[in-house]
Amino acid sequence: MSDAVLEVRDLNVDYGLGDDAVRALRDVNLTLHRGEVLGLAGESGSGKSTLAYGLTRLLPPPGVVRSGEVFYHRDGGDPVDVLRMSHAELRRFRWAETAIVFQGAMNSLNPVHRIATQLTDVIKAHDARSTRASRLDRARELLSLVGISADRLDSYPHQLSGGMRQRVMIGMALALEPKVVIMDEPTTALDVVVQRQILRRLVDLRERLGFSVVFITHDLSLLIEFSDRIAIMYGGRIVEEAASARLYRDPLHPYSQGLLNSFPALRGPKRELTGIPGSPPDLRAMPSGCAFHPRCPRATERCGVEVPVLGVPEGRVQHSDHRGRTVACLLHPVHDNGF
Amino acid sequence: MTTSTPPTASGTTDVVLEAEGLTKHFPVRKRGRELLSRTARSVRAVEDVSLRLRRGRVTALVGESGSGKSSVARLLAQLHLQTSGTIKLHGEEVNAKGGRKFRAYGKRVQMIFQDPFASLNPVHTVRYHLTRALKIHGRAGKTPQDLEEALHDLLTRVQLTPAERYVDKFPHELSGGQRQRVAIARALGADPEALLADEPVSMLDVSIRLGVLNLLRDLKDRLRLAILYITHDIASARYFADETYVMYAGRVVEGGDSESVTQRPAHPYTQLLIDSAPDPDRPAAEEKDGGAGEPPSLIDPPAGCRFNPRCPHAMPICTEQVPPRFDVGEGHFAACWLYKEDGA
Numbered sequence: 001m002s003d004a005v006l007e008v009r010d011l012n013v014d015y016g017l018g019d020d021a022v023r024a025l026r027d028v029n030l031t032l033h034r035g036e037v038l039g040l041a042g043e044s045g046s047g048k049s050t051l052a053y054g055l056t057r058l059l060p061p062p063g064v065v066r067s068g069e070v071f072y073h074r075d076g077g078d079p080v081d082v083l084r085m086s087h088a089e090l091r092r093f094r095w096a097e098t099a100i101v102f103q104g105a106m107n108s109l110n111p112v113h114r115i116a117t118q119l120t121d122v123i124k125a126h127d128a129r130s131t132r133a134s135r136l137d138r139a140r141e142l143l144s145l146v147g148i149s150a151d152r153l154d155s156y157p158h159q160l161s162g163g164m165r166q167r168v169m170i171g172m173a174l175a176l177e178p179k180v181v182i183m184d185e186p187t188t189a190l191d192v193v194v195q196r197q198i199l200r201r202l203v204d205l206r207e208r209l210g211f212s213v214v215f216i217t218h219d220l221s222l223l224i225e226f227s228d229r230i231a232i233m234y235g236g237r238i239v240e241e242a243a244s245a246r247l248y249r250d251p252l253h254p255y256s257q258g259l260l261n262s263f264p265a266l267r268g269p270k271r272e273l274t275g276i277p278g279s280p281p282d283l284r285a286m287p288s289g290c291a292f293h294p295r296c297p298r299a300t301e302r303c304g305v306e307v308p309v310l311g312v313p314e315g316r317v318q319h320s321d322h323r324g325r326t327v328a329c330l331l332h333p334v335h336d337n338g339f
Numbered sequence: 340m341t342t343s344t345p346p347t348a349s350g351t352t353d354v355v356l357e358a359e360g361l362t363k364h365f366p367v368r369k370r371g372r373e374l375l376s377r378t379a380r381s382v383r384a385v386e387d388v389s390l391r392l393r394r395g396r397v398t399a400l401v402g403e404s405g406s407g408k409s410s411v412a413r414l415l416a417q418l419h420l421q422t423s424g425t426i427k428l429h430g431e432e433v434n435a436k437g438g439r440k441f442r443a444y445g446k447r448v449q450m451i452f453q454d455p456f457a458s459l460n461p462v463h464t465v466r467y468h469l470t471r472a473l474k475i476h477g478r479a480g481k482t483p484q485d486l487e488e489a490l491h492d493l494l495t496r497v498q499l500t501p502a503e504r505y506v507d508k509f510p511h512e513l514s515g516g517q518r519q520r521v522a523i524a525r526a527l528g529a530d531p532e533a534l535l536a537d538e539p540v541s542m543l544d545v546s547i548r549l550g551v552l553n554l555l556r557d558l559k560d561r562l563r564l565a566i567l568y569i570t571h572d573i574a575s576a577r578y579f580a581d582e583t584y585v586m587y588a589g590r591v592v593e594g595g596d597s598e599s600v601t602q603r604p605a606h607p608y609t610q611l612l613i614d615s616a617p618d619p620d621r622p623a624a625e626e627k628d629g630g631a632g633e634p635p636s637l638i639d640p641p642a643g644c645r646f647n648p649r650c651p652h653a654m655p656i657c658t659e660q661v662p663p664r665f666d667v668g669e670g671h672f673a674a675c676w677l678y679k680e681d682g683a
Binding site for chain 2: 044161163192193219221222224248258259262264265270273274279280
């Protein structure tokens with residue numbers, strides 16, 4: 001496996017301060033490798049968007065990073081901790097190294113500016129030596145990258161369809177050739193046909209330009225198809241991490257199993273599906289022990305007391321495709337030095 | 340629980356709600372120079388839609404956003420009045436334009452909306468929402484005990500038990516799935532025969548969607564409801580619905596038994612839709628490079644078949660004439676010229 005570009009270590013994020021704080025992320029450890037698509041799946045409130053904002057330092061107040069480190073590995077340089085960057089460093093880092101496509105991105109375009117202005121603005125801010133002509137050339141190039149004809153440069157956002165606006169946003173994110181692109185539910189507002197067009201293009205671009213993607217969505221079936229590795233989040237923690245195909249065929253955590261059982265299949269025999277009983281946990285009143293135990297069909301008494309640790313499951317290390325596989329569940333005892 | 344119409348043995352009278360040639364054009368406001376022209380422009384949201392809802396069966400209406408599927412539900416609920424076409428309830432033409440008639444119609448045909456966060460009033464409790472539905476439709480009984488019993492009944496029916504725990508809650512104290520259950524209970528408060536569910540689970544978390552769908556299916560079986568299930572997720576239509584209709588740009592392009600529509604899609608649009616749905620089982624090599632383009636503007640839709648600009652099989656006739664429904668076997672039809680029998 002290729003080397004790491006982004007490493008998250010023991011990240012804890014709270015909303016609010018002191019005793020009333022809601023703990024949105026707890027001890028999250030995650031590594032993004034060069035050129036891979038890492039999927040983050042989970043329900044609303046599981047902390048997947050908080051993780052994206054936390055590791056780019058975009059958390060809106062009252063969000064606070066309580067502890068942890070986020071290492072970014074520059075090409076041929078020492079890793080830098082994003083959470084300890086100065087303001088000026090951060091300004092250079094954002095977009096040029098890590099770009100983010102927001103949830104509902106198609107509404108993030110400024111309605112009173114033309115596409116060209118919005119695309120060239122970021123280039124101007126980061127590269128003072130560029131000329132107007134070179135910026136426009138780059139903007140044209142970016143539009144063709146995402147499959148939009150260059151004559152759309154003079155359009156306003158309302159003249160484009162939702163799918164085109166979304167593609168413009170992806171083009172904008174790629175403007176400075178970042179190493180990491182974080183996509184927070186990039187296609188949830190779009191129809192399946194358009195969604196597939198956009199994702200296919202993204203995968204294509206990733207192969208050509210060689211960036212890594214953190215892909216956040218609640219649609220697990222989409223992730224299995226489009227990402228290399230998947231991390232499943234529940235109640236602010238990562239509960240399982242594995243290669244997509246492995247996770248699909250052999251999920252270990254009961255929550256992952258439940259999630260996979262929540263999607264009716266288009267092919268094959270029809271079977272009765274149940275989803276997961278109960279509702280997602282309230283972060284203000286988290287259950288003790290494993291956060292999933294009130295909904296878990298296989299919960300034991302121990303689950304209500306002990307918080308399971310994320311680690312490599314025992315007896316599965318020898319298989320090569322279990323590399324990088326971790327799970328946090330008492331049903332699957334883990335090695336102590338799992339990480 | 341009993342319904343007002345006597346059960347009949349023959350298959351055809353099982354139809355509860357029927358739409359024939361349903362059409363809705365929304366006028367577009369004129370601006371600038373258009374004010375002087377005589378031609379009125381309109382959005383042709385729904386064009387010549389015919390479908391049937393049967394007792395004890397779920398009919399799915401699948402389509403992308405903007406395909407007119409929600410407009411069909413609103414027409415069937417008489418929240419919009421159709422431009423042309425007829426809606427029949429048990430064979431009788433419906434004309435529920437406001438007032439008492441509308442309320443009487445609402446007693447028999449109820450609607451569930453997509454967003455349970457918006458469809459419940461945040462300043463009122465579950466008790467208020469359900470009591471209001473019961474009172475309006477005359478099912479609150481005579482005494483407070485009757486009402487209490489009816490409330491308890493409704494909440495039990497949507498599996499919010501024990502009912503006492505939920506009846507005095509405010510919407511913000513409930514999760515999304517519980518809110519949608521309250522919305523379903525409110526619709527059941529009218530004791531309807533048909534339920535129009537407009538994307539009832541798309542705003543809910545994935546793990547609880549199936550719980551709500553299974554509840555609706557259970558209610559359908561127990562109360563013999565006719566359910567219209569509107570969705571953009573064709574896989575869930577296969578799971579939940581007996582019959583499936585597919586809409587594209589305001590027209591029904593294909594319909595029939597859910598299993599045959601999803602397993603042997605006939606219309607090129609349905610094929611595209613199914614190829615685009617996320618499917619972890621799909622081998623990567625099978626990926627077809629189709630599906631360019633986007634749905635057309637409904638103000639000025641393409642002539643003939645509205646899918647023709649995107650269709651890989653488009654023929655000259657597709658741009659000239661609107662395809663009628665061609666039978667492709669076992670009550671499964673497709674509105675596509677590909678299925679016109681030669682020499683016919």
